[in-house]
């Protein structure tokens with residue numbers, strides 16, 4: 614048996630070119646869900662996918678994972694086409710999907726690549742459990758842990774595969790608001806320690822603004838069937854980010870408006886942002902020509 618190296622794999626680039634996906638429609642015809650999707654993701658980049666419910670975010674993630682195939686176009690990881698159940702990527706979903714009869718440690722072990730030497734695998738699982746702050750809970754069963762802990766175990770299981778690309782489908786969607794914030798910080802720590810390329814599907818605009826290098830907005834256009842990329846926003850701020858940042862507030866308003874959600878008092882955000890920027894400018898020491 615060949616033994617597999619269990620150290621973290623390098624982050625890999627993802628290229629999505631001209632991708633289309635259709636599904637059978639109830640009337641016997643076909644329905645275009647995704648069309649003309651073009652996206653290049655840099656190694657180690659964090660990309661958030663936002664868009665209305667049912668627009669095809671999970672479908673796109675499945676195409677990148679190899680769990681589903683495009684009807685047109687191509688998805689490559691590290692320059693080669695994605696294979697069915699591609700070993701170079703790992704997925705974590707909204708539900709942690711842990712096996713109830715196995716301990717947390719044994720659940721995470723399931724993520725290890727086939728052929729991993731027993732001792733090296735154990736050591737790797739221990740390391741990952743410590744990384745997601747579950748070092749104290751290794752022997753517990755899923756029913757004995759909280760939702761946030763289960764989600765961290767699910768993340769550790771995905772990382773156990775040493776993915777060059779980590780695909781996260783609303784990983785924190787079922788968690789309460791506070792746990793969610795903690796998980797977002799944790800994800801950034803994990804990314805710093807194991808810098809995979811991350812595609813994160815989320816409904817949470819603030820989560821996208823907090824975590825992503827770029828935010829990709831999927832959606833439809835009137836009269837054309839299927840969703841495509843409507844906007845790509847570069848967040849352009851170093852992480853960790855200040856949740857009250859004025860520029861992020863402006864991006865937030867823009868994103869919400871693109872998503873068709875008018876903020877009740879849009880001037881609040883903008884006025885706040887402008888005031889904060891003005892205050893910052895005033896606080897800065899005057900330049901020589903001031």
Ligand SMILES: Nc1ncnc2c1ncn2[C@@H]1O[C@H](COP(=O)(O)OP(=O)(O)OP(=O)(O)O)[C@@H](O)[C@H]1O
Nearest residue numbers: 636637646664665666667668669670671672673816
């Ligand atoms: N295997 C399938 N067969 C038929 N239709 C499908 C299949 N998978 C997805 N769809 C359809 O494709 C569309 C996009 O689904 P998808 O799950 O990708 O949306 P989503 O953007 O992830 O939505 P949500 O935000 O609610 O999770 C939906 O209309 C869904 O019904």
Ligand SMILES: [Mg+2]
Nearest residue numbers: 670671672782
């Ligand atoms: Mg989905």
